Amino acid sequence: MYPINTISKGGLALVLAAAALGVPLAAAEPDDGELWAGAESRIQRHRMADAVVVVRDALGRPVEGAEVRIEQKTHAFLFGCNIFLWGRLPDAGMERAYRERFAALLNYATLPFYWGSYERRRGEPRHEETERVARWCQQQGIVTKGHPLAWNNADPPWLPDDLDEIRRLQMERIEDCVRRFTGLIDRWDVVNEVTHFDRPQFVTIRAPKHSAMWERVGQIEFARQCFRHARAAGPHATLIINDYRTDAACERVIEQLVDENGRRLYDVIGIQSHMHGGVWSNAKIWEVCQRFARFGVPLHFTETTILSGQQGRGRPRSTPWRSTPEGEARQAREVVRFYTMLFSHPAVEAITWWDLSDYRAWKGAPAGLVREDMSPKPAYQRLMDLVRGKWWTKLSLQTDQQGQGRLRGFLGDYAVTVTAPGKAPVAKDFSLARRQTNRWQIVLP
Structure with a gap:
């Protein structure tokens, strides 16, 4: 129904990506109305799956008429935000409200690893502070990501002049961070904004030393080295290439981020969407998704x-x-x-909002889902209505003669509780996943 764009080279790659995503190629681009009209059906197709609950007694016999309560615990899809204000608000009331608003809505948090502020003094990275935030996230069931391991937005004050030493320190930092937080932070924006790394303000003012090192090593070679070191430190980590550019130049960068055997060095493509000047049309949202879906990895x-x-x-x-x-x-x-369109695209697996609150938001903009005093804006409530309402599964059913009950729900983790006359209730956790049998069996004592 909806085409993978053909503006980039690699026709076979496009066909394979389309097949993997279940998105057929087509001749004409859909317009805004078409895309919006099809969003609901795409969500049902790509974000939901069928499951069957099977209830047996201790002898293996089906239990008819058992009451089954099914409640979703978390989404497989990652609804996130940066969590830069955690522990940094001016009073306890604001801090408490910030944490409550975050945990009530979101299951994904981006933690700051900007080298210039993360390690103001050589050998004194803010690991302990970061661990406190990450531990809190873990307790709330919130998945964490570190951002970024390498970016030339600001030189640490102590950075030496020797460019070879800067490169060595950069790779050492990558391995240190990834190893230090293994099991606590396992998703990483490895290199940020490779496409336009040589912006004049970065090269001449903000990070002249790091930029000079990057230029000497080479735009792509430096990025490759960062990914290799991140992978060496975290064999099972999810490694992300993140960029604000969504054009052909960014595609060319991604095409080159492969090893000597042509294998991808990254696991996920990260797409920035700071829309201070106006929100993308449905057609642009779809075009950007299709442009990068051709690489065959999650977006x-x-x-x-x-x-x-x-x-x-x-x-x-x-x-x-x-x-x-x-x-x-x-x-x-x-x-x-915006969220509905992205949630309806099969390649997209995460959306991260930038700044939960207007308080100290990037550029001083009114960009938060909550106001400076942490009171929720209408956008916060509307997103809550989607994430924990319309796109959330909570239901009850009764088993049939075969001791079975069928459901269709949103992908994620579930708590299932079964009760039957004369039997003690039994509760068990399950995951609802795509392309799985999702046969959930519970035995009553």
Whole structure:
């Protein structure tokens, strides 16, 4: 129904990607209306699966008429946000509200690893502070990601002048972080914004030393080395290439991120979507997804911004950049549209919002799902209605003569409780996954 774009080379790769995703190739691009009209059916096809609950007694006989309560515990899809304010809010009330809002809605958190601020003094990385945040996330059932291991946005103050030594220190840092947090943080934005690494403000002002090293090693070769070192330190980690560019230049970078045998060095493609100036159309959302789905790996939308105030790429002159009632209504509508479109695309596996709160948000923009005082905006509630409502499975059923009950639910983890007359209730956890038999068996004593 919906085409994989053919603007990039690699026709066979496109066909294979389409087959893997269950998205047939077609001649014409769908328009905004078509894409929106088909979103619900795509969600049901790609985000849900069938399961059968089988209830037996201790002798293996089917139990007819057993009451089965099925409740989803978490999504397989990752709904996330950066968690940069954790432990850094000015009072206990704001801190408590921030954590409560985060955990109530989200199951994925991005933790900061910007080298310039993470290790202000040589040999004193902020590992202990980061571990506290990651442990809290783990207790809440929130998956964590580190961002980024390598990026030339700011030189650490102590960085030496020797470029070979900078490269060595960079690779050492990658291995240290990945090994240090194995089992606690196993997803990593390995290299950030490779496509345009040589932006003038980075090269001349913000990170002249790191940029000079990167240029000497080579744009692609440096990225390859970062991925090799990350993989050596974390053989089972999920490694992500993250970029704000969504054009052919970024495709060319990704095409080259392979080893000497042509195998991909990355596991996931990360796509930034800071939409300060206006939200992408459905057609652009789909085009970007199709452009990168051809690589045959999951897509993560890693940094998503939709404003609830005046739109624009920079702070309005002479006035505070505030959230407004009209802007909040627009943000809520666009959040529903943007998330629905992404959730309906089979290649997308994660969406990360950029800044939960307006308090100290990037660029000072009214970009949060909650306001500066941590009160929820309409967008927060609308997203809650989707993530924990419309896209959430909670139901009850009775087993038939074969002791079976059938359901269709959203992919993720479930708690199942079975009760029957004269029997003690039995509770068990299961996972609902795509392309699995999903046969959940419970034995009553």
